[in-house]
Amino acid sequence: MKLSQWTVRRRLIVSYLLMFMLLMVVAVTGFYGLRVSNQALHHVVDVNVRKMALLEDMSDAVHVVSRVMRTVALLDDVAARTDQERKIPETREKYNKAFESLKAMPLDNAGTQFVKEIAHQATVTRPLNDRFLALELAGDKAAAASVLMKEAIPANTQWQDMIHHFITLQRGKNLADEHQAELAYQESILIMAGITASALVLVIVISVAITRSLLKQLGGEPAYAVQVAGIIASGDLSKPVIVEAGDNSSLLFAMSEMRQALSVMVAELRSSAGELAHSSDEIASGNVDLSQRTEEQASSLEETAAALEQLTEAVRLNAENAWKANQLASESTALAGTSNDMVAALIRNMDAIGESSGKIVEIISLIDGIAFQTNLLALNAAVEAARAGEQGRGFAVVASEVRTLAQRSASAAKEIKDLIADSELKVKKGTGLVKETEASISSMVSSVRKVGEVIAEIDHASAEQRTGIEHIQAAIANIDQVTQKNSTLVEEAAAASESMRRLSHQLEDMAARFMLAEGLSIRPAAAIAGKGRTGRQPPLKPLLS
Structure with a gap:
């Protein structure tokens, strides 16, 4: 896409973004250079200098221990020697703290090797120092002096030399890091x-390109465009806008087309104002008729609402009666069900009585058989008693009894058997009657349930009917409200049409204030959005978006 096709906002935003990006590149580069220099200086100050300070503390501690041992070797006073010997634990504590801090710092291979050698030398030298102090404490000064001069002093000297060599190494690294920081600083500056x-250079190029594209899009100086806009705003459409030859896309060219279109529009407006006033009069007359018909419709809706109110009350009473009938049918169904259960229980009891009667008949048959056997036995006993003569007389009397x-x-x-048979026959007849009664009650229960269902359906239908009538009543109420609002709107429309008629005359007067070029002919409204003088101008696009 060409730069001339960009909007002003897009051009400005892109130019500002480019300048911002360049500024960010400069800032990031400077920040990076400062960061590199700061890291180098930080390494020099916080690492190298700190290492040298710790090594100096360690060297001083070794030197103090050596000096204390020489002093102890020269002193004969026990109190003075004890005072000197107290310095050794304190000095060793300081040495240990410095050594632990040194080990915790970042070290290269050479530094790590030095730390190991110094630690090894410490493990070799400290036992010699302790041996010397033990001999001094025992009072063997000759042996103590021998250990001091031949073993302890050389070991302490070697220990201190190792520390000094490490210090020399750190000084060399410090100088190298300082030189590296200086090089990084100079490189960042360049x-x-x-x-x-x-x-x-890039900002200057962008500024020139944006300025040229804006002037080309404006078509001239902004002051002249402001002057043309002021003339058009004052209503003077008779003066042409000066546009450079071949310019068909600038702001001034668009303003020239706008002036011509406004001229045609004002001419059309003058001719349309009278027609608008006539139409306004007709609209006002129609609004009066509409207002009368709206009032008649509102009266009819009020009568319909009153009739629906009466119908709603009747449906409500019908629904209440149906609900009461449904309740009575439910109670009847419950009572019939209870009676049916009682009859079923009676049938079960009568069946039990029949079964008991059958068992009694069996028992009586057994008793009858026993009596028959007893009678035979008594007869046999009487025969035997008769054979016995006088001796069996008493037994014959008993057998007779x-x-x-x-x-x-x-x-x-x-x-009893005959009575029970008669009772059993009557029980069977009663059971048959009770079963017939149970069937009748069951049929009655079914009928009552069906009646309850029908009444429930009537109740439900009445409720739905009442709900539907209430909805209709609400709809009519809404229609009534809408009609009332329509009546109000019709009155407002009548007032608005009167205001529109008045404003149309004012519009005609306002259109007459514009100054048009002589001989301007009124074209159809479609010509307002035409192609312009050259016949090649596309629809205008916003210059500032």
């Missing part, structure tokens, strides 16, 4: 200077 110069009792038992059992 890079920032080059990038800044490139950014300035037993036979009499057996006959009476058989007669009673027969009577």
